[in-house]
Amino acid sequence: MGRQRRRGRPVDGVLLLDKPTGITSNDALQKVKRIYFAEKAGHTGALDPLATGMLPICLGEATKFSQFLLDSDKRYRVIAKLGERTNTSDADGEVIQTREVKVDRGLLERCIAKFRGETDQIPSMFSALKYQGKPLYEYAREGIEVPRESRKITVYSIELLRFSADEIEMEVHCSKGTYIRTIIDDLGEMLGCGAHVTMLRRIGVSKYPMARVVTLEQLEALLEQAREQEIQPRELLDPLLLPMDTAVQDLPEVFLIPQVASYVMQGQAVKVPNAPDSGLVRMVTGETREFIGVAEMNAEGMVAPKRLVNRQQG
Numbered sequence: 001m002g003r004q005r006r007r008g009r010p011v012d013g014v015l016l017l018d019k020p021t022g023i024t025s026n027d028a029l030q031k032v033k034r035i036y037f038a039e040k041a042g043h044t045g046a047l048d049p050l051a052t053g054m055l056p057i058c059l060g061e062a063t064k065f066s067q068f069l070l071d072s073d074k075r076y077r078v079i080a081k082l083g084e085r086t087n088t089s090d091a092d093g094e095v096i097q098t099r100e101v102k103v104d105r106g107l108l109e110r111c112i113a114k115f116r117g118e119t120d121q122i123p124s125m126f127s128a129l130k131y132q133g134k135p136l137y138e139y140a141r142e143g144i145e146v147p148r149e150s151r152k153i154t155v156y157s158i159e160l161l162r163f164s165a166d167e168i169e170m171e172v173h174c175s176k177g178t179y180i181r182t183i184i185d186d187l188g189e190m191l192g193c194g195a196h197v198t199m200l201r202r203i204g205v206s207k208y209p210m211a212r213v214v215t216l217e218q219l220e221a222l223l224e225q226a227r228e229q230e231i232q233p234r235e236l237l238d239p240l241l242l243p244m245d246t247a248v249q250d251l252p253e254v255f256l257i258p259q260v261a262s263y264v265m266q267g268q269a270v271k272v273p274n275a276p277d278s279g280l281v282r283m284v285t286g287e288t289r290e291f292i293g294v295a296e297m298n299a300e301g302m303v304a305p306k307r308l309v310n311r312q313q314g
Helices: 025-036 060-070 105-113 136-141 180-191 216-229 234-240 244-248 258-264
Strands: 013-019 041-043 052-059 074-082 084-086 095-098 117-121 151-164 167-174 195-205 253-256 279-285 290-297 303-308
Touching (some): 013 025, 013 060, 013 244, 025 041, 025 052, 025 234, 052 060, 052 244, 060 244, 060 290, 074 180, 084 180, 105 151, 105 180, 117 180, 167 180, 167 195, 180 195, 216 234, 244 279, 253 258, 258 279, 258 290, 258 303, 279 303
Parallel strands (some): 253 279
Antiparallel strands (some): 013 052, 041 052, 074 195, 117 151, 151 167, 290 303
16 A cells, blocks of 8 residues: 655744734634645634734644743734624624714723723624634524623733824733733723724734734745745745744743653653743753753652653655
């Protein structure tokens, strides 16, 4: 029986995509996967179709560490229209209520301040959270309201950048699982006039710099350039990838000598001097400090492997 042909190539790293408006995060992911001709790809927390901005896409072995980016905090720039409430809390929905805007800057600032710190948030019915195995937005489209539990979120900062008549612009730094649409909807109700999102842009995930984001148009242009120059597209595309361990850059680093690393790669827990007492760690080995995976400090104070890089790949 012949060897099964690989669908794509083994390529590892993180691409910071500037997601365009009007498409889902999964559509964007599939386009990147096709451009890179990648065997494996996954994104790290969906953006609404209306939203744009930083969408880290993990390729190859980096997909093993995408959860850490899902759990990281995010930064957003948002523009909202006051006086209109929609059924989705954004401009993609239908206007369900129109009210007069009687808001001054002082009232607005006082209401915004109430969102700072840890609060409870009830997710929108138009979210991808699941209820009995089905996304909430599917129920919402059928006109069915289902019970949703409130969740603890943290808003580290929320700043008013602009306020003019019926429009506000803000910047928000928040924990994972925070729905900006819900903040805007709740703010609109607090102000007594209703509000919905007209523009949402993610400007930060973890410590990734916006300077490294690339658009689908830029990627397509590099593909075309590679064809014209008769070179492999990977020569132009792969330099845009960030190392896969950037997904876990916030974890403390533990250095393993190669002999000890070989035990870890076989799934064994090992004792390492100067390792933290508890929590997750990022493991590196050798002269080049090669990233080999993530481990957890166990009850015996040993480094117990949790997610390992397949070093045979490629």
